[in-house]
Amino acid sequence: MRPTTETELAEIVTAATAPVVLRGGGTRRIGEAAGDVLETGGLSGVVLYEPGALTLVAKAGTPVAEVEAVLAAERQRLAFEVPDLRGLLGRGGVSTIGGVVAANSSGPRRVQAGACRDSLLGVRFVDGTGAVIKNGGRVMKNVTGYDLVKLMAGSHGTLGVVTEVSFKVQAVPEVEATLRCEGLDARGAVAALAVAMGSPFDVSGAAWTPADGALVRVEGLAGSVDYRAAELMKRLGAGWHRVEGAGHWRAVRDVSGFAGREGAVWRVSVKPSDAPVVLGALAPVMRDVVMDWAGGLLWLLVEDATPGAVVRAALPGGHATRVRGAGDGPVFQPEVPALARVTAGLRAKFDPKGVFNQGMMV
Template identity: 65%
Template sequence: MRLETEAELAEAVAGATGPLLLRGGGTRTLGHATGKVLETGGLSGVDLYEPGALTLVVRAGTPLAEVEAVLAGERQRLAFEVPDMRGLLGREGVSTIGGVVATNASGPRRVQVGACRDACLGVRFVDGTGTVIKNGGRVMKNVTGYDLVKLFAGSRGVLGVLTEVSLKVQALPEAEATLVVEGLDDAAGLAALRVALGSPFDVSGAARHTGQSLIRVEGMAGSVAYRSGRLRDRIGGDVTVVEGEASAALWRAVRDVVSLQARPGEVWRIATLPTAAAGIAAGLGGEAVWDWGGGLVWLLLDPGRGAEVAAAVAGRGHATLVKGQGGPVFPPEAPEVQALVAGLKARFDPRGILNRGMMG
């Protein structure tokens, strides 16, 4: 069923007699949820855009490409650099801004500006009873009780159906440059990323991809030239600096995990301590792409190694099976976390009908 208005969506949820499977563009869906499909792509359009205030209010079903085009017209962008998962997951379709927020989709620039949830100012959603709820607004402010804006970013539709999001946006930089560091093994290459991130030179990307360590700076042209030069001196070794579109192409490949696309096996997304990344990847083997200075590892493994991954990551982060059929997408959390999640679900979806199985 394709919904065109928030009122239609609320009525459909309130009258549901069984599980509901929520779908925007279907480009980021993980998990094993089943149920009657509710398509939210009809909830589309920009409700408010104030370039001078760096603020955008948009309905959840609006295509991501449309949002990006509107912002580009004012030389602005979504700061958190949304990954395109279609190539990795073998999907078609059109990504929507609601799906971006519901999955907290965040790319390489997270090391500088934070995740998608950090750009979210407000949300409107329909909870599991069919009630429309609004939280937050067009400016960042302190909150009491549940911070639903942060809570819903990454909740994958299990607490409610997003209908509108308010976002802070960012001006496009005048220039960008990437230091490409060659000739280092993984441990040394990741150490170079940590050196860059620990510097005062405002790095906006730190990744290791296809044997290269990549360090990005953005901003005014003079500042970019100065900072890239100082970083080159600090890191040393075999360093090449690329700029403009050549730099942007490198980061699209990291953002979209291009080197692991269309490859046999399972792909795991592991969020961990940057200092633990090399050891986790070496212990499990496989082929890796590191982002966020090592804090995010995309790991290609043979099927059926979920238990090994969970053991390797235990106490040092968490893992998600992004591509594959080898077991639960999200390995079991600690009992106290499970209890917290169960309490939230009971509060916002007491019948347990929204994306049942999505987080299991």
């Protein structure tokens, strides 16, 4: 099923009596669900773009590349740095902007600009009864009542079919600079990245990998970047130097170092100070790691046979999601009972027939 209008989509959902699997471009889905496939790729196109107001509205099936090209023509961009996970997951296809919202997919710039949900101004979606719901709008601070915009971001298609999204966007900075230090272990990197993030120099990226070392990014006007980069290097100490180009950040964003390699991939969110603890506990089964968000996000490549319980037992707090690999146990972090009751209540309200991506987030 591939509707080309919101009305056609609503009619399909209204008539549905069995589960359906929602799919945009199929490039970033994790978890499994059974049922007939309902594609949103037919709902495509940029509906409104006002560069002066830093606002863009697009239908859910619009390719991310198309959105980025429209913005680039005016030297603007999506603030949250959309990851391209096709290499990591071994998939082809075309990533859609609705899929990005459904996964709340966010890259290294989240430490400065927030996640995908923080750039969302409004959303339209079809709920499980076939009703078309609109929440938010095209300007900031106009949401009253329940903030369904934030609720839909990261819901993985379990509450409704997103049909249209509106974003605040930002100007592309004049220059960017990356500071790099090789030779730091995870604990040393977390300490250094904490210094950078605690500085007043508006860091827009803070990451570490065993191969590339620690990375810190600043962006803006050339004079400002030169000053901030120099001051940061003074604070960070010996071993840091400035490098140009965005290649390091694309590799962190897309976790491209794991592409084509054997092993299961886990996405782990923890307090940055806990990152070295997690890595130490999983050292016997770990093959590689990408640390983003100053240690708050860990991408782990572990041995295929590693039980999910072992990964989650290594976390002092936070949550772990199995992104790639068969494994055992649930894909998503099990919810505590109180939160599970809230989740069940939301699903009963928005999808009373139980047709959307059943079993996806368990």
